Amino acid sequence: MNNKLLEVKNLKTYFETDQGTVKAVDGINFFIEKQKTVGIVGESGSGKTVTAQSIIQIMPWPGKIIDGEVLFYKNEKEIIDLAKLDPKGKIIREIRGKEIGYIFQEPMTALSPIHTVGSQIIEAIRIHNSMLTKKEARKKAITLLKNVGIPSPEKKINDYTFQLSGGMRQRVMIAMALSCNPKLLIADEPTTAIDVTLQAQIIKLLKDLQKKYEMSILIITHDLAVIAEMADEVIVMYLGKIVESGTVFDIFDNPKHPYTKALLKSIPNKTSKKYLDTIKGMVPDAFSIPNGCEFEPRCEFSIKGKCNKYKPPIIEIKKGQFVRCFLYEKACEENE
Template sequence: MSDPTPLLRIRNLSVDFTTSSGLFRAVDGIDLDVASGELLAIVGESGSGKSVSMLAVMGLLPWTAKITADEITFDGTDLRNLSGPARRRLIGRDMAMIFQEPMSSLNPCFTIGFQLKEALRQHLGLNARDRHARAIELLEMVGMPDPERRLKAFPFQLSGGMNQRVMIAMAIACRPRLLIADEPTTALDVTIQAQILDLLTGLQNDTGMTLILITHDMGVVAETAERVCVQYAGQKVEDQPVIDLFDHPYHPYTAALLAALPERATERRLPTIPGTVPGAFDRPTGCLFSPRCRFADDTCRGTQPPVQPPALGRARCHYPIGATTPQKVTQ
């Protein structure tokens, strides 16, 4: 599902990390269009390159990362060659990110209020009184109890859920057009998870911002997303509207993820995907999923698969399920 003028456009994005043993490719040829106001979910196991691909877009990867891309544009602005000052003006104002671990993302040496007001001072140039009023307003928006008192608290004095709300408040402080939420409910209990997700989707509906949700929880995807991008070993392997993906996955990896959902289980023991995501030195020659795929043949193991057309979910597979192969995946 491609928009003629997407807010975010990525073409052939790859990220290599320099290690003591050589280069490790964490992201491999990602193409992605995200429309203005869209809610996109990026899913996949740990090690699939979900966070790394979005950190590359934000320019937040360390010096050990080598980023290459044919195109990375945000609202027509080329992000690949932005100067430091230009990037700092853009990131945090028009593009923002909620990080996975709030306790490691917030500075333990400064109060919540100081860190929240710093973004307002840097990007909006508000005076001290306006910054204070806006900080209280933001904490109220994210459902923080007694927001004025919380401004004086340090991160260690708040619970994980409260710190996550602070991270969301900082991310939306300048009313960004694009918000990337990197596993925002990790390590939170189920009740708080639901509250955070409701908060994010509510903010998206109220402000019209574009939201990219990075997660490995297919249940969260089913409840929140409009479109789903499935990643595996750094590659995008499927891209469909959420209802279509759940009704008819075309890539065996997507089908295996869905088959592992408890509500879809037909036996007492949940099905699993054997093996692990390939690392730096065990990447297959052909399809990266072939060592774990029950339907892989010599073609899969020896030749890199093509990307199928949108009618087949843009699946990166030689034999999309239900299209060119008689085999079926039990779901």
């Protein structure tokens, strides 16, 4: 029995600019199972957000999917390739918000400052369910606000975004994303710009809502602590490519790629030294991608004459754990 909800195959999303081509997402593969959580992690500029935007085709101009498939398993008989749909067409517009909800990275800019939060949630509800009256949609909006932990939702529904705290705005964004009971919720940096206490509340809220609505979650973040708390499967991205993927236990207990190891070393903990470990160098400019392995200039395990000249293959270390690195070619050959 197929338990997949979404499957991404060789997805490539490029931005053609006057300076050249930006390969924001460059041939990635992954899938999301029903009622499971997949986390995508990496530094800024890794392609995490563009990956999420590509799924429902909301990339900013001039971003365009030039190759690959995004297969959405709507039901047992209907599979829709979202990558082949017209970004402004009827089919994709029906899927956005209804089948796939999206929590945007910054609610202050994603929500309208001149409309009440209630009017925005009501609009989202009625777009996909025109049979509901405005009164019925308002009642549902109040219930949604209550479900995401907003106190006095009957009053808060009339507030504007500038009247709410950062945590409240984030909860409103979550309520809007859940307005039509989506099968998949994409959460782009849902804990950014809020304090640690609120982060814990948002994480717990998302986990509770996932159970309540029986939905899958794709969470995009640079915070490995959030990934450890929420994800079943983890994808590590760097410069538009997946460098490692596996279960949350594989990635945190037995990381393979030098980049994954470096990310984990940079997490502060009780036994940390005076100074945290850092990854040397910076993410390269989008127009100055290295010829060989993208991470080679920053890698302490680089094999000169190989890593700086050739693109590493994807190697399956064990069932379900993949790594893009020359260091494991020998292990792969021995397994064969």
